[in-house]
Each structure stands twice: as C-alpha cells, then as structure tokens.
Amino acid sequence: MSEKYAVIGKSVPKIDGRVKVTGQAKYTGDLKFPNMLVGKILTSPHAHARILSIDTSQAEKLPGVKAVITHRDVPALKYGISPARWDENIFCIDRVRFVGDKVAAVAAIDEETVYKALKLIKVEYEVLPAVFDPVAAMQEGAPQIHDEYPRNINTEIHQNFGDVEKAFAAAHHVRTDQFTGQRTYQSPIEPHSAISIWEDGKLTVYTSTQSPHYFQYYIAREFGLKMGDVRVVKPFVGGGFGGKLEPTGLEFAGAVLSRLTGRPVKMFYDRHEMFAHNRGRHRQIMKITTGVDKDGKILGVHADFIMDGGAYTSLGIATAYYAGAMLPLTYEFENYKFDMYRVYTNLPACGAQRGHGAPQPRYAFECHLDMLAEDLGMDPLELRLRNARRPDTVTPNEFKINSCELKACIEKVREISGWDKKKGKLPHGRGIGIAVGSFVSGAGYPIYRTNLPHSAAMIKVHEDGSAATLYTGAVDIGQGTDTVLCQMAAEAMGYTYEHMKIVAADTETTPHDFGAYSSRQTLMSGAAVKQAGEEVKRQILETAAAMLDIDVSTLDCREGVVFCQSNPEIQKTFAEVAREFFVRKGPLVGRGSYAPPKLGGKFKGAAVGTSPAYSFAAQVSEVAIDEETGEIDVKAVWDVHDCGTVINPALLHAQVHGALFMGMGEAVWEEVVFDEQGRIKNANLSEYRLPTALDMPEITSQLVESCEPDAPWGVKEVGEGATIPTMGCYSNAIYDAMGVRVYSLPLSYEKVWRALKEKREKEAGGG
Amino acid sequence: MTRPLTRCGQNEVKRGMAMYLPDFDYYAPASLPEACALLAQSGPRAKVLAGGTDVLPMMKKEKIAPEILVSIKKLHQLTGIRETPGNKVVIGARTTHNELVNSPVLQKKYLSVCVAAHRIGNNQIRNVGTIGGNIVNAVPSADLPPILIALGALIKLTGTGGERDLPLEEAFAGPGRSAISPDEILTAVIIPGSSLTGSTYFKFAHRRSGALAVVGVAAAVTMEGEVCREARIALGAAAPTPMRAKKAEELLRGRVVTEELLEEAGRCAAAESKTRTSIRGSADYRRDMVRVFTKRALRKAIKDGHS
C-alpha cells in the first residue's frame, strides 16, 4: 500500500495528540468568557408527577442570581431529534415524566450561588403512578405517559419480507429463544457542557457535540432563528458514543438564560446528571425464531422485539428500526419478519449508543445460532460460514451490499484463534466462542428530511504554499477524524500530512457536515475531502504546467513535489507552484461535497439501515470461568474486520480496541439500575462499572483485504462495528466453557453462578 | 467560631445526587489535645478530616452535613509505620493505602496487609485515603478491617478523657457507624506480636480495580505441621459490620487440615454471615462467596504464609 499511496495507509501521529497529552487542548468546560455566568437546571425528583406550582421568588432574591426560568420563559414548541416524534419541552409544563426531567434553570455569578438558588425554587408536585417496565407499560390501564400515545406505544414496526411462515413450515428445524438486554449508558469521559452567548440577535454556542449541524438546526428551529444566526462551535470533545448527538437542556436553557441576562452562560452536567439525561442504549426484550434446513442453512427468521424507550423519543425511532434492520446483514436468507414495539416508561430517555440498536439483537441472534448449531450437531463456526453473506448481494430488507469479506473474516479468525484446536476441546472451565457483526458506513439518509449533501469540505492553500488548511464540518470527538481527513486531503492534493492544518466543526467557518454518528465520516466526509483535494491538485498541476511550459497530462504531484511522470528530474515543489498560483490568480482553494446515491426500498422504514457500504467482522473470544464464583476471565479476543481500505492503521486498531472495551463492559458489567421509585442507583463510575485497563483481555485485531467500490479509496467503517459481536461472542464462550447459557445482559458473575447452580441442581435431581 | 456559617437549606429535591460541596468551617489544629478539645467542644457538628475520600463525597451527596471539619494533617505523630519491642507493628492512623502497600516493614512481616491495601479503589484513592479513615468510616465493605482483625489488631484512641486501646473488631457499631466517640481521634493501629504463621485477604469484586467488595475474606492461621493451632477468619461486606466467623475458626482449631475441613469451614462461615442484597450482589450469592473465599483464604494462608 505504501507504494500506491503516499500519505494514507500510514499510522501518522494524531494531529491533536500533542495538545491533548500536554493538557493544552481546550474542551468546552475549560473555556471562559468575560462576564460569563454559570447556569444549572433543576430537575424532577419524581418519576411521574403533575406540577402544581413553581415558586422561583426566593431564588430570584438570592444575591448573585441573574435569572431564574421555567416553562413560562421559554418557547412551548416541542423538540426532539426524531422528526416524527417531537415530544420534549425545554421545561416541563404540567407534568414530569422521569426523575431528572427538566423543571427550571438558574443563571448566577458562580457555581456556589447557582446550587444555592436551585434549592430555593419551590416546586409543588402531585405524584402520579409511574411505570418502569415496557411490557407493563403496554398493558391497558398502565399509567399514561404521553396523552398522544395510547398504551405508551411510541413506535410500532411490522415488517415482513418473503414468507416466514412458509419457510418455517418447510424447515428441518425451527427454534425460538428469548433474550433480554439491559440499559447501558455511553459514559463519555467528558461531561456535557455548553456555553451560550446570545447577543445582537445572534446565538453562538460552544458545546460538547457530535453534530454541530443538528444542534444548529434544532436550536434555530426552537427559537425561530435563521440557521445563519445560530453558530455552533465544537471545541475538543472527550467522547460521545451517540450521547451527544442532540441538543440538550444545556443548550436550550443556556440560550434563554443568555438572552435574558445579556451575558455568556456556561451550563454543564455532572456525572449523575449525565446518567439522568441518558440517551444511552435501550433495553430490549428479544424473541427470535429461526428455521434451518438439515445443513444449517437459514430459511427464515422472525425477530419479535420490545424496547424500553424511557420517557421521550430521542433518536429512538431509528434505534427501533435499526434493531431489526441490521440482523440480516451478516447472513443470507430471504424470509424475514420483524416486529417491534418501542414503549415509553418513566425512566430517562434512551437513544443511540455505539452500534445503534444493533448490539443487543446481535447478541440474541448469535447466541440463538449457537443453540441451533448445537441442535444440528454442527460446529457453530461452520454454521456461520454456511450462511455468511457474500459480496454483491441484497438483503431481504433491500440493502445493497457491495464489498463483503465476511467469509474471509470468519476463516481468518478461525485460523488465528486456533478455533479448530480449541472448540469443544479446551479443559473444563475454559471456552471459546464466536460471533459476527456488520454495520453501516454512514446512514443513507439524514436524521431530518433534507436534500443537503451529507458532507462538504474546503481546502485553502496558504499563500506561500507552506501549509494547507482543511475546513470541514466533520466532527472529531476523539476517534481521530481530524487526522484521517488531513491524511486524505494530503493524499488527494499530492501534499504532505505534516503541513496540514485543520479547522473543523464550526457551523460558521466550516462547510456543512452532518457529524459524527452512524460511522459515517471516513467514507462520507472523506469523499468530500478527496474531491476538494483533487481540485487543489488539478489547479497545482495546471499552474506547474504553465510554469514549466509542458503538457499538464505529463505531470503528477506527490508528497509536495510536482514532477514530470516520464522524467522525474523535471520538478517543482508544491509550495513554489502554490505561491505562483496565488500571485497569478488569488486564493488556491479546492471544494468538495458528497451525497450518497439513492438507497433502499419503498416500504415503511426502508431508509433506516441503508448505507453506501457495510463493514463486516468476526470475533472469537476465549474465556476462563471460575466454576465456584461465576467470574469471567476473558483470556483473549481475536477480531478480524473487513473495513475496506485503511487510512490510518493505528487509529483503526484503536477503534477496535475501544469498541471491544465498550462491548466487553456491556457484556459483563455495565447496567444502569433503578430503585422502585425510578431513581438511578448507580449514576457514578464506581457502581456503573466500565472495565478498567486491568480487566481488558489480550486483543488481536486483524484485517482482511477489502476495497469498497463506492467509497473514497475504498474505505468503510470500523468505529461501531467492533462493538456489535462482543456480547454474543462472550456468551457463546461461556457456554462452551461451562454448558450454561445466560439469557440476559450483562452476563454478570452472579448470573453465571446462578446458572451453574441451577444446572447442578437439575443434574442432581435428574440423576 | 471564626466566621458565620452559610447554611444550605435541607433540600429534598437533589438529595443523594452528586453536587456542590456545602459550606463548612475548616480547622487544622497543630496538636492532638487541641484537636480533641475542638472535637469535644463542637460535638456532633464536627467531623475529623483525614484523606477526605469518604467524608467529602458524602458531604456532596448531602448524606452528612458537618459544620466543622477538623483536619488531622498537622498531627505528625499519626504518621509512620514502625516495629516496636514485643514484635508489634504500629501504623499511624494517617498512613495512606499506598504507604501501606510500599512499607518495607509490612512487606516483610505482613504482606497480606499490603495486598489488601493494594486492592482499595484506584491509585488516586490509595494516594490519599488513610487506614484511619477506612476504619472509622465503618462501611461493611471496607478492605482493611478484615485483614487487620484477622491479625488481631488493636486501635489506639485519644480523647479529651485520655487514651485507650480497643480491639479493632469492637470498633464497629453498624453500617457507617463506628464505636469511637465523636471527640476521639484514632491515632494508630497496632498489630500485636503473635505466633501466626500465615495470613491473607481475598477481595472479590466485579472488576479488578475501582470496585467495592462483593465480599472480602481475611484468614490468619497458626500452623504446626498439618495441624491448625489457631485460625482467625474475618469477613467484609458479609454483615452490617466487619465480623469474625468464630464457629468456622473453632472448627479448625487443633484439627489436621484437609480439603474437606476447609470446605466445611467455608460452609460454616457462610452460615454465620449475615449477607444482604445490594447493587453488588444478592444475599444468597454473597453468602456462597463467603464459603468460597473463606476456603480459598484459609488454603492460601496455610500454604503461602503472610501473603
């Protein structure tokens, strides 16, 4: 690859690595503005209650308090990130729907005063019955959470492709299993914060965001502002994982507080408030039925799911569709039925978390397939190989798959994990398991309906050619897009990475981009950047041709040197040509934009899950189980990915490690737990247990050769795909080790212990 | 006192949530008598502040609301780990967990204490949290009390009324309640000289760092060949306070150690324990873990000495 490409395919240092490790990088919480106030939101202590009265008079009198606001002071317009279901208000008007719902906000001269003022706001509530379980919430007579949604059904999906019943009737074997997921939370290391500055009719918001564009769009909409009068700037961001995709009370309340006081207002969530705001993973109850022929070929699948949405929609409609839409990606079968209810409960709202809707169903499906394989007396890896999707195929729900090396991934992971030597042959207490996954490389359609291109980019070469700046709306939230896009820009321009600068994710200075979600930026933002770079290169070559007085078609440019292809002795530096361009014509600028082709079918919800390209992965893990305690010790994980052409191997493998870290946490430890009044019991990093460095297994991350035809240089996604197989993979390994199956996430030590105990008791009883 | 206190009203709304540290008056007396006098004079309004890793989070969560914090950071006689005549080890109350971990004296004599300290929290916590705080805070899951109780430790207390020694196992009144009176300061932990041949502590937690114990089990034994002369078993997170598993100990005394005996001791300790269901595990799981880790701790203390 190094010969073919000069800049991409190399593990160049991260463009922001130095400022981050030295602490120079400024996150929103680090920023200060003259006269800045501090704002804080008062939230509901009840899971469901009617607001009888709000008295802010005492708080207003406290010295240092500059504004106190409630629903009376803000637009009543409902908002939400899913356009089909706007159901949130900046502040609750008559009813609170979960512990943590927004009721009022204060701006004051400092944090101490803000906290004191919050305590002085008197809210009278009439507590209403609450419901915390989606199945209970769907029953007649359950507390009604939103008047507009009978039986609390927020979204209902019934999709039917082919004829599942016929497939089951013809099948050699059919089985049904049920699994349950859990609520997890993204837990980015950086808490959300936002600084709003509303002056002279213009609102500027510095915020910890994954998408300045959606923030700009929804903030403008809420306040009736023109998009051009709202500027959203993303400073450095410390992780999002789906939790920072939509504007929160911090931006909405902050904007109003700034408008009222005429001063910048900084708002932030503490760790507890982050958990309460949530937008993390939905808990899904997943019934899944599959029919296979005697060789293990899948004939049909019925996925019948219910998800706990929490009190609001957030991005949950897409989540609900994704949960079913992603299942047929990995295996070829024609008959597929998907039923889903997303149900409101009096808990924090769920949204998009890394892998968006797909990881829990994938866990269910991959466990279920292992059980089918056992029924058939087949090696589960063979069963997967037999059904694995091939390139240039179409899924039953009409996703067009171009590149797909899933079979190669499975074969390779079989080899590097020593599968054939280990499966069923490890000593008691040790086990090995496999699971696969797939994910979109960018959503085929934006979140709200618009014909804007998905990404755009601009490159400006400095007057003397000593540097070039990439202007992109793409959003680096730690995953490294600033680095990767600069590599891509340099490659396309024939320039050097070391001389690239970047201005990113500022709606006023950078071109439009939808942002960091659905693993879209390497492909989509990358396509726009490539085009911009190529436009620069074309102008450089034309200018050089004029300077050298030779035919432009004989010239090329690479790593900052323009040269004649037939006689490389004839050359000029990129810098001198760029300078000459500026002298003759003014600024040297390249522009690019990207919109995916029209994708997907015509049925309801057909858009969700479409993508120009799909990544594939196969994962094997080896575990040791402590028979007496149920403790799971993951010894090693092998992950083999098909993610197209690799721009930066170090960043790519870091994504695999990071995704695996999250998948592992969700597989074994992480779960947001509530008491019987709907209050979170573990809204902290002590009892909400993310894995630590000591808990991480040895990871082998490898790739298979692959190139996506419809993508810049053949790239695909990696960031979310690697989270998807892990839970099922561990569950299958535990089964291989101990012969017990845990039907719910997380696969905690106690659940494994209990399953082992039950198995022993059953065996003792039976024998 | 020195300045008027600004008090926050009791707030039902945010109770239990992490938030802003409320106001308090801060004192750092330079001598022990001065500190005790201040405590005596302030009564329940005051609290001792050592590393603050328990006190400050509890104040932020509004679980406690002391008006006065009395720092012991200037009381230098509360520092240091030393061996004294009679084969005692005296550990100053302000000793941090990392000082325990890195102490040559402990590493040589009671590595088990270093191991237990090393399992506490994470490095940041171990750098500031103290042995005194770990004891006086009196949470059932604290990691140091079990191993110290197994080693027969005493604590040294100084109050306005003078000094007294108390067996550590008598220092706990209930979850979060120590038996130390509010005007007393814990000055040192004393591990007496003994003929114990081995000791160990097992912390069973949900991840390898930064997790509180599901159960913690410490065992200390005196072995004479195959015969167990003395056994002391102390359990953490298994009852409202750290507790001895005395029946299991009794079972072992004077007996030739076999796997079956250890298994029986484990079952016995489990039966003695008073585990409860919490976010870290249900009562029956924890009870069974007491069984498992009692057995394992005994086995290790018998085989590997103080480890």
Ligand SMILES: Cc1cc2nc3c(=O)[nH]c(=O)nc-3n(C[C@H](O)[C@H](O)[C@H](O)COP(=O)(O)OP(=O)(O)OC[C@H]3O[C@@H](n4cnc5c(N)ncnc54)[C@H](O)[C@@H]3O)c2cc1C
């Ligand atoms: C993130 C985190 C993780 C933790 N993990 C663990 C863990 O794994 N295991 C564990 O056991 N603990 C853990 N803890 C709890 C805590 O760190 C320890 O209990 C620590 O030893 C407390 O010591 P300190 O010096 O910080 O006590 P402080 O918070 O200063 O005081 C605690 C209590 O003891 C009293 N006190 C302190 N010193 C004296 C004295 N000399 N005389 C009289 N009274 C005194 C105080 O008044 C207060 O009531 C954790 C805490 C945090 C924040």
